Amino acid sequence: MKILNMLTWHSASLWLVITTLAMADTGSKVSSENVDCGEGSVVSGETCQVPPDQARYDHYRIYNVQFDTDEQIKLFQKLEDESDSLTFIGHAREIGQKLSILVAAHRVADFADLLKTYHIEHRVLTYNFQDKIDSNLREVLPDSIDPSKLDWQHFFHLKTIYAWLDQMAEKYSDRLTVLDMGSSTQNNRIMGIKLSTNPNNKAIFIEAGIHAREWISPATATYIINELLTSQDAGVQKLARDYNWFVFPSVNPDGYKYTFEHDRMWRKNRQLFGTSRGVDLNRNYPDHWNSTGSSSDPTRYDYAGPSAGSEVETQRLIDFIRSHAKKEQIKTYIALHSYSQMLMFPYGHTKERVYNYDDLQEFGKKAAAAIKAESGRDYVSGSLYETIYPAGGGSMDWAHAELEIPIAYTFELRGPPDSQDLFILPAVQIQPTASEAFTAIRTIVEAAAEKGYYK
Numbered sequence: 001m002k003i004l005n006m007l008t009w010h011s012a013s014l015w016l017v018i019t020t021l022a023m024a025d026t027g028s029k030v031s032s033e034n035v036d037c038g039e040g041s042v043v044s045g046e047t048c049q050v051p052p053d054q055a056r057y058d059h060y061r062i063y064n065v066q067f068d069t070d071e072q073i074k075l076f077q078k079l080e081d082e083s084d085s086l087t088f089i090g091h092a093r094e095i096g097q098k099l100s101i102l103v104a105a106h107r108v109a110d111f112a113d114l115l116k117t118y119h120i121e122h123r124v125l126t127y128n129f130q131d132k133i134d135s136n137l138r139e140v141l142p143d144s145i146d147p148s149k150l151d152w153q154h155f156f157h158l159k160t161i162y163a164w165l166d167q168m169a170e171k172y173s174d175r176l177t178v179l180d181m182g183s184s185t186q187n188n189r190i191m192g193i194k195l196s197t198n199p200n201n202k203a204i205f206i207e208a209g210i211h212a213r214e215w216i217s218p219a220t221a222t223y224i225i226n227e228l229l230t231s232q233d234a235g236v237q238k239l240a241r242d243y244n245w246f247v248f249p250s251v252n253p254d255g256y257k258y259t260f261e262h263d264r265m266w267r268k269n270r271q272l273f274g275t276s277r278g279v280d281l282n283r284n285y286p287d288h289w290n291s292t293g294s295s296s297d298p299t300r301y302d303y304a305g306p307s308a309g310s311e312v313e314t315q316r317l318i319d320f321i322r323s324h325a326k327k328e329q330i331k332t333y334i335a336l337h338s339y340s341q342m343l344m345f346p347y348g349h350t351k352e353r354v355y356n357y358d359d360l361q362e363f364g365k366k367a368a369a370a371i372k373a374e375s376g377r378d379y380v381s382g383s384l385y386e387t388i389y390p391a392g393g394g395s396m397d398w399a400h401a402e403l404e405i406p407i408a409y410t411f412e413l414r415g416p417p418d419s420q421d422l423f424i425l426p427a428v429q430i431q432p433t434a435s436e437a438f439t440a441i442r443t444i445v446e447a448a449a450e451k452g453y454y455k
């Protein structure tokens with residue numbers, strides 16, 4: 001009994017540390033007069049500490065496996081189908097492919113045995129994934145801070161990002177306006193900015209945060225806005241002058257909030273389907289919807305939704321782009337994701353090539369070389385289909401196909417394909433990652449301009 005009590009106290013103090021350090025605004029401190037501190041909670045002074053409703057990944061491991069035979073590939077396809085305690089980052093597809101898999105603690109022995117039995121080459125990249133999450137949550141500044149404190153050394157709540165957009169629009173009111181695409185499924189706003197010095201400029205649209213857990217994406221979006229407004233670099237100032245910029249840092253605000261409050265690994269939106277939630281918004285667009293690389297099962301991370309464009313967030317973006325693409329002359333669409341260090345262009349659903357494949361490949365290669373020169377990081381460039389994996393229903397593919405936006409890229413930002421952190425990029429890497437992403441955009445836009453794309 002005593003041991004049990006100590007265990008309860010021990011884990012309670014852990015909750016306390018976590019809620020205090022990282023989730024001060026979302027913790028579950030209950031003021032306690034007449035509160036019954038039931039089993040599993042603890043009385044601390046005048047308060048009753050209840051464990052927060054948060055997913056935990058204690059002793060989850062990341063394995064990186066390599067497939068050498070078709071038998072191994074079939075085995076892992078079956079394994080992914082059968083199990084929701086193995087999170088595959090991609091699907092088993094081809095010989096020579098390397099794949100990272102997050103293995104739940106209770107499956108470690110069983111999974112390790114399987115690797116041994118079938119002689120599967122592998123490495124353990126991380127032994128306790130919760131450690132990564134805990135240090136990442138300590139890098140979040142509370143949502144009560146003044147938005148002028150927003151920087152690129154920390155991660156920020158949606159509320160702070162939106163307040164910062166407002167503040168920047170006030171400060172640079174001659175050039176910057178805040179835009180509102182409308183509300184999300186759970187009634188959060190989908191906010192962004194337009195930066196414009198000349199109504200006749202061609203425009204560049206940047207979409208970030210469609211996948212909730214990819215926190216580097218909204219952080220990169222705010223970095224780009226800040227650079228365009230404040231950089232002393234003549235080349236950047238010219239970019240801000242010669243183009244109009246639409247930047248939306250969080251096109252899946254419900255999902256983003258959920259990663260701060262409940263599950264750092266959440267990817268989809270938060271729409272309810274009976275016993276499970278969420279559509280992968282980057283599978284929900286009406287371009288080769290649900291044709292390949294997506295699922296019809298709402299429990300899956302790549303659920304395409306009940307129909308093409310079914311989701312509120314998808315509709316908001318579609319309506320916005322449809323009504324602005326021609327009027328605002330949007331010629332470039334960039335979608336920011338992580339991770340894997342890739343600069344990809346359409347198509348996502350077929351290996352056939354877009355009409356301007358050679359140009360997009362050339363600009364992508366130039367951008368990758370510019371990143372290499374800046375930070376030494378290796379980024380791979382190519383079509384989505386040949387670079388990452390086939391997937392239909394993506395936003396960028398739709399923008400390129402329906403609205404004929406010729407320069408369209410999806411970036412996978414840091415870390416590398418065999419990252420030990422998956423999507424949990426340490427905050428120290430925000431600044432260099434965002435900087436190299438902006439360098440890539442700049443390189444692509446300048447190269448496309450030379451080829452006459454913005455005439």
Ligand code: 0X9
Nearest residue numbers: 282337338339348384391392394
């Ligand atoms: O799977 C995705 O949606 C993207 N990768 S991520 O790890 N960030 O989830 C990339 C694929 C994008 N595919 C298309 N736009 N077709």
Ligand code: ZN
Nearest residue numbers: 211214337338
């Ligand atoms: Zn993504």
